[in-house]
Amino acid sequence: MKPQSILETILYNDNIESALWFYSEVLGFPVVRDMTELGFACRVDESHVLLIFDPTEASKAGRTVPSHGSTGQGHIAFRIQESQYDHWKDRLSSFGIEIEQEIEWTPEGRFSPGRSIYCRDSFGNSVELITADIWLKEPPAKA
């Protein structure tokens, strides 16, 4: 018995306007709900929504849902197609977004093969674009 999937993943950002630009314009996710100062929800795929919330607003007591909200840099990894890797690098650069790091994942590093581009949103969240499910392989038994 386990839940079937993840419906909502959340990242916090104290500048909703810049986050809206990054996630909807640069990354291209359609916004499905604008909750003004609280933030917004965007559709990642048919079964998954990404929430971007202002941590001050989300952590206020007395909301209709349990409060939450964290400070500091979060992380998310989005799947992209291998054939689109260079296209994404060009796209990020064309929007003035710095590519912080690239990584080639290898079986020697106990990961399935794949490539990642890392950048940051305006809150400093570590945003990764990755070409494969590098977690598919089981790690070798410990010595």
Next chain:
Amino acid sequence: MKPQSILETILYNDNIESALWFYSEVLGFPVVRDMTELGFACRVDESHVLLIFDPTEASKAGRTVPSHGSTGQGHIAFRIQESQYDHWKDRLSSFGIEIEQEIEWTPEGRFSPGRSIYCRDSFGNSVELITADIWLKEPPAKA
């Protein structure tokens, strides 16, 4: 042009042992990688991995990947089957996990119908079990 899906969703927790208990035993997700003090990765479905990281470890400089790590309560919503709703309530209770709130989502609240159970993991992250994709409906036009 947009990424296809989310591969990695992350939550932070400064008590990896209790997080392991909560996500693998209570919620039932198989662990695909144990990274000892950094945390672990568990498999949610065929295309999605949940990372639970210690924020102190994850935010250290000099890791092989860009650093990240936040403090405060995050949030995640997992899809469950409507027919399993009461079963999940019983299961959480049987593990001594308090149900913080339940919500019935309605079109009047600008959401598609569904029900949610809210609880907390040991770090205080708000963990929601929800029976439907309540974000499917577009909000009404603003007056």
